């Protein structure tokens with residue numbers, strides 16, 4: 001039997017010849033070899049514009065995030081552009097709600113005016129994404145028309161199409177339907193095409209989970225359901241195959257980009273989606289993900305900046321091209337100071 005000498009063992013492609021710590025010996029070398037990098041080009045900042053508001057309003061569960069009055073939009077977007085961020089997603093908080101979300105597709109609605117203001121002042125320097133849903137605009141706080149205590153799918157997608165068209169007409173570059181209604185992407189694509197708005201893209205909230213991590217957002221956007229929950233339309237977070245079906249259907253219906261929401265508990269799904277589909281992929285790191293870091297760092301239990309970088313890097317490493325995050329400004333500042 002052939003004997004393995006100590007010497008040949010020592011020459012193997014492993015220890016002591018191979019020492020991975022060589023690759024980590026200085027910060028400069030580690031920087032050179034860093035595999036996953038976040039750029040400010042990847043970041044999208046969520047903007048919450050409230051109709052009738054005079055001064056920015058703080059939200060207790062989301063430190064450093066504010067509802068913005070329409071008069072302050074230009075200042076806020078200037079600041080975002082100065083930090084190198086290229087995209088915003090706009091949410092509106094209307095002064096009036098009703099059963100059919102009229103204010104959501106009013107051409108003088110809060111989001112419509114905000115989009116016009118941004119586009120008039122900044123043109124193509126910033127990409128404007130508009131959230132297309134009804135929950136901030138309905139008395140029920142649900143994402144659609146209520147019939148017999150459930151959200152009616154087919155009448156809801158008609159309204160969602162009107163909302164998307166009204167946003168696109170004001171200059172939104174991308175409309176992002178988030179109601180998780182069946183056929184919403186198809187209905188919106190058709191409506192946009194028929195209205196001569198074929199150049200407006202659709203970013204589909206394809207796999208939007210019924211997540212408990214949205215609760216700070218509901219304070220921010222005033223969109224808490226008045227009865228029941230959203231489990232008859234948003235996805236069960238346990239279901240990976242069903243999420244992939246949602247994504248596949250949205251692509252067939254005409255989505256230009258896919259979104260997964262929330263981000264951190266679904267990194268496996270981000271990874272799978274990246275492997276299976278070629279569309280640009282966006283992850284929405286939601287309010288609860290933000291609030292967890294903020295709360296723990298306020299208590300002095302973690303370092304906010306370091307944890308933010310680690311979490312955002314994990315989303316990028318899993319395969320997301322874009323990240324919607326309440327940390328967008330803070331992360332962009334870190335990148336500028338680097």
Ligand SMILES: [Zn+2]
Nearest residue numbers: 133134135143
């Ligand atoms: Zn909604």
